[in-house]
Amino acid sequence: KAGVTQTPRYLIKTRGQQVTLSCSPISGHRSVSWYQQTPGQGLQFLFEYFSETQRNKGNFPGRFSGRQFSNSRSEMNVSTLELGDSALYLCASSLVLAGGRSAGANVLTFGAGSRLTVL
Amino acid sequence: LAKTTQPISMDSYEGQEVNITCSHNNIATNDYITWYQQFPSQGPRFIIQGYKTKVTNEVASLFIPADRKSSTLSLPRVSLSDTAVYYCLVGDMDGGDLLTGGGNKLTFGTGTQLKVEL
Numbered sequence: 487k488a489g490v491t492q493t494p495r496y497l498i499k500t501r502g503q504q505v506t507l508s509c510s511p512i513s514g515h516r517s518v519s520w521y522q523q524t525p526g527q528g529l530q531f532l533f534e535y536f537s538e539t540q541r542n543k544g545n546f547p548g549r550f551s552g553r554q555f556s557n558s559r560s561e562m563n564v565s566t567l568e569l570g571d572s573a574l575y576l577c578a579s580s581l582v583l584a585g586g587r588s589a590g591a592n593v594l595t596f597g598a599g600s601r602l603t604v605l
Numbered sequence: 606l607a608k609t610t611q612p613i614s615m616d617s618y619e620g621q622e623v624n625i626t627c628s629h630n631n632i633a634t635n636d637y638i639t640w641y642q643q644f645p646s647q648g649p650r651f652i653i654q655g656y657k658t659k660v661t662n663e664v665a666s667l668f669i670p671a672d673r674k675s676s677t678l679s680l681p682r683v684s685l686s687d688t689a690v691y692y693c694l695v696g697d698m699d700g701g702d703l704l705t706g707g708g709n710k711l712t713f714g715t716g717t718q719l720k721v722e723l
Contacts, residue, residue: 601646
């Protein structure tokens with residue numbers, strides 16, 4: 487079956503611009519979570535969506551937002567880009583609420599990521 | 606507040622068994638322990654998950670002592686292609702499901718960089 491698809495794979499933006507990243511989860515997966523990965527901060531959780539509702543949120547400013555559609559596809563948006571937003575943005579999908587405590591929670595399938603460079 | 610502690614790096618040689626230990630002193634009763642592998646510029650890949658005692662699959666084993674305050678990922682007979690960063694993931698009591706109050710923020714920690722040489 488198809489894996490998690492993220493688009494675009496690479497993009498370059500300038501400070502002050504905004505960017506929208508897309509994530510298509512594995513068919514049947516209802517949870518999509520987003521992560522920012524940088525060399526200095528490692529893999530940091532942004533937020534999780536399940537059945538079109540934000541269910542969990544990391545410690546990021548309001549410039550980072552997301553949404554999930556009825557087909558479980560998700561988008562994240564970063565407004566007023568800063569140099570420090572340069573990172574690999576990863577999304578992951580799972581069958582159950584990824585942040586839950588049932589068996590299968592935390593079993594995530596990641597996409598290849600979107601590499602954002604802010605100049 | 607960091608919930609997992611792993612060695613920053615480990616070195617090994619092809620054919621050896623590698624054991625990576627993760628400390629998670631504040632693990633909650635219902636939390637599972639999950640391990641991931643990540644290669645450069647790729648998303649992490651699920652390796653194994655367990656709750657207690659021992660779990661084994663085709664690529665690794667996971668050992669969890671009775672107190673569950675730590676876990677050890679065991680990679681048998683590593684090869685050069687096992688060079689990667691390995692993360693353990695457990696429930697994080699900070700934050701949670703905005704609707705139900707449960708769940709976690711999926712804190713991955715710093716991971717362990719495993720380098721396998723000839």
